[in-house]
Amino acid sequence: MRTTKYTRDNMVELLRQHGINPTHQRIEIAHALFSHPGHLCADQVMGITNAKHSETSKATVYNTLNLFLDKKMIREVIVDPSKVFYDPNTYPHHHFYNTATGELTDIDVEDIGLTGLPQLPPGLVTEGVDIIVRVRPSA
Amino acid sequence: MRTTKYTRDNMVELLRQHGINPTHQRIEIAHALFSHPGHLCADQVMGITNAKHSETSKATVYNTLNLFLDKKMIREVIVDPSKVFYDPNTYPHHHFYNTATGELTDIDVEDIGLTGLPQLPPGLVTEGVDIIVRVRPSA
């Protein structure tokens, strides 16, 4: 569990740790992602970032999210055919996905045991394993 | 393992079994899905269906795929943020996803052991569990 305060200063630090030049917009976007409980889509990031003063364009939001992904400062979660979710938690973990509300919830990887994955064909390596438990309201 | 021959007649049968009125277009689309080794996207379905004589519109392709999903004659696989894959294999199974080529490969569910999923919050039921192993060429 992370217990850091998500101040602008800490965001600058975090960006530098990932080799990213901290600009106004990048700091704001990082802050939006890390200070909100996980799993925002680009749209929401833009909304939060521009809530007070509109200062970050759509192009920059996407540029920046893709830069963060590239530098592995965040990861993406693909569960909805119509949009990507961005996840500030890069520690290995899995997800519940509420298909009714669109809500994503983390599942700690410690709890999970996964066995019996077949051997990979030669010439391939595993990039990651995603487990998605699709859930919905019971009645 | 299914060993059926995917004749038009068998497609008609299959459609009826799922309570779907078998029309020309639906038979062709079902045939495209079931006679090709799994995991086509809408685009490919349309290409195959219209390969000889163009006779099925984009609207009908999407209508029909969504109808098949509704009736659980096929399932969808969401791994690529830009398009949905349609899977004629509705028997529970998981997937390798080659992020370089976009190729999807089935993993038999028999082989897999998965333990330690946390209790669901009350009022929720599990719809399904998807395990996606993302792989890429090794060097």
Place this chain on the structure above:
DNA sequence: GTAAAGAATTAGACACGGTCCAATCCTTTG
């Protein structure tokens, strides 16, 4: 401090998967 170079941001056009709609066509039934 100023000028030039490089990095980042921007508006808006664009691409593309997917949905919607009103018009047409097909099939069934009486």
Place this chain on the structure above:
DNA sequence: CAAAGGATTGGACCGTGTCTAATTCTTTAC
């Protein structure tokens, strides 16, 4: 055959995401 309901259709439309050329901001060089 006529009427009704079901299915299909072209094309407009929508939302996410990318691209581009112009602008602005930051860094470096003098």
